[in-house]
Amino acid sequence: MVSKGPVLRLLTAINRRRMKLLMGLAFVAYVASVWGNFVNMRSLQENGDLKVESKIEEAVAPLREKIKDLEKSFTQKYPPVKFLSEKDRKRILITGGAGFVGSHLTDKLMMDGHEVTVVDNFFTGRKRNVEHWIGHENFELINHDVVEPLYIEVDQIYHLASPASPPNYMYNPIKTLKTNTIGTLNMLGLAKRVGARLLLASTSEVYGDPEVHPQNEDYWGHVNPIGPRACYDEGKRVAETMCYAYMKQEGVEVRVARIFNTFGPRMHMNDGRVVSNFILQALQGEPLTVYGPGTQTRAFQYVSDLVNGLVALMNSNVSSPVNLGNPEEHTILEFAQLIKKLVGSGSEIQFLSEAQDDPQKRKPDIRKAKLMLGWEPVVPLEEGLNKAIHYFRKELEYQANNQYIPKPKPARMKKGRTRHN
Numbered sequence: 001m002v003s004k005g006p007v008l009r010l011l012t013a014i015n016r017r018r019m020k021l022l023m024g025l026a027f028v029a030y031v032a033s034v035w036g037n038f039v040n041m042r043s044l045q046e047n048g049d050l051k052v053e054s055k056i057e058e059a060v061a062p063l064r065e066k067i068k069d070l071e072k073s074f075t076q077k078y079p080p081v082k083f084l085s086e087k088d089r090k091r092i093l094i095t096g097g098a099g100f101v102g103s104h105l106t107d108k109l110m111m112d113g114h115e116v117t118v119v120d121n122f123f124t125g126r127k128r129n130v131e132h133w134i135g136h137e138n139f140e141l142i143n144h145d146v147v148e149p150l151y152i153e154v155d156q157i158y159h160l161a162s163p164a165s166p167p168n169y170m171y172n173p174i175k176t177l178k179t180n181t182i183g184t185l186n187m188l189g190l191a192k193r194v195g196a197r198l199l200l201a202s203t204s205e206v207y208g209d210p211e212v213h214p215q216n217e218d219y220w221g222h223v224n225p226i227g228p229r230a231c232y233d234e235g236k237r238v239a240e241t242m243c244y245a246y247m248k249q250e251g252v253e254v255r256v257a258r259i260f261n262t263f264g265p266r267m268h269m270n271d272g273r274v275v276s277n278f279i280l281q282a283l284q285g286e287p288l289t290v291y292g293p294g295t296q297t298r299a300f301q302y303v304s305d306l307v308n309g310l311v312a313l314m315n316s317n318v319s320s321p322v323n324l325g326n327p328e329e330h331t332i333l334e335f336a337q338l339i340k341k342l343v344g345s346g347s348e349i350q351f352l353s354e355a356q357d358d359p360q361k362r363k364p365d366i367r368k369a370k371l372m373l374g375w376e377p378v379v380p381l382e383e384g385l386n387k388a389i390h391y392f393r394k395e396l397e398y399q400a401n402n403q404y405i406p407k408p409k410p411a412r413m414k415k416g417r418t419r420h421n
């Protein structure tokens, strides 16, 4: 047996220590490389994760918005409505309640806390105008033509049903006459049966092409009974006559509002009245069509002013006719220029032939409404026009998305057979 000498033992001890050191270093290098790879992979993974996450976020964001909208539509389904006690809450019928003025009146009466029944045949009215109330416990929408009788229990009737724009009421003059005569008789009959108060939406057109300026309620008017506007003018005149016959003979409580030119959101794109025509033409860069030389005058009120006036009149004790309008008078040419300016449009102004029997001057005398109702318009013309311009801009976008852009309708009488009779 060979025994290890002291030198050999020393060398072995040194080698062992070196080995240990080497192994220690190798271990540290291994740990460092594993850590390095780990860190590297993590940052690669994080980068990838971030990309994937941002892609997912991109896809999900619109869905999230949709869910929010849906949640909102469930939680805030209806505009806020006041609570009215049984004693103060009225059952109110609005004929033509899905139309331009009718739908704004519906909004006001609903928000005031009343029970509102809208009756409309959707000739010029649209479900869209009142869809935000559908399903509300205080609201009812009935597809019905006032030319047929109606049997419901109500306390007040706002009788607005009738086409109001010249191209619309001239489209089917017989239907316009039936609506304003038979329709009004039916509503007065209903008012008599259930003891309701009826407000007739009459018009400044009862003054015809006036020879008195401005027009006050005592003026009897200057109407051509056989002209193209007669179906509306005379229809409304006889509707007023019917109201006072029912008042005198049957004791029905009546209110008569003579409504002057009114404009605002929810006018139909195809309405054909001057405000919607000019705004749509200006927005689309088309010529603004002025009928005649544009020297005829009108005074325009914003729809919210009219609605306040209608409600004030209904709840007053004034049974004689009351003018509701804004007395700020302009020529139609001035009006075209103002709309062009407000829209910022480069449209030309085009002069077309004059419309037959077009009233040359119109401006309401509203002293009676001020005195008896404490009412007067408060919305300045430009402010109202800007709201209407905003509305029509949105409507054009909406129609463009639906691939349909109606052209403003000219005020010409339609010949031949029509759909509504």
Ligand SMILES: O=c1ccn([C@@H]2O[C@H](COP(=O)(O)OP(=O)(O)O[C@H]3OC[C@@H](O)[C@H](O)[C@H]3O)[C@@H](O)[C@H]2O)c(=O)[nH]1
Residues within 6 Å of the ligand: 164, 165, 166, 202, 203, 204, 205, 259, 260, 261, 262, 272, 273, 274, 275, 277, 278, 289, 290, 291, 292, 296, 298, 332, 355, 358, 359, 411
């Ligand atoms: O594109 C158009 C449209 C109309 N006009 C003119 O602008 C004036 C106003 O015409 P509108 O069609 O808006 O309304 P009108 O004043 O003739 O009738 C209105 O009167 C009061 C309401 O009861 C009714 O809403 C409606 O009958 C008229 O002189 C008409 O000839 C144009 O110059 N260009």
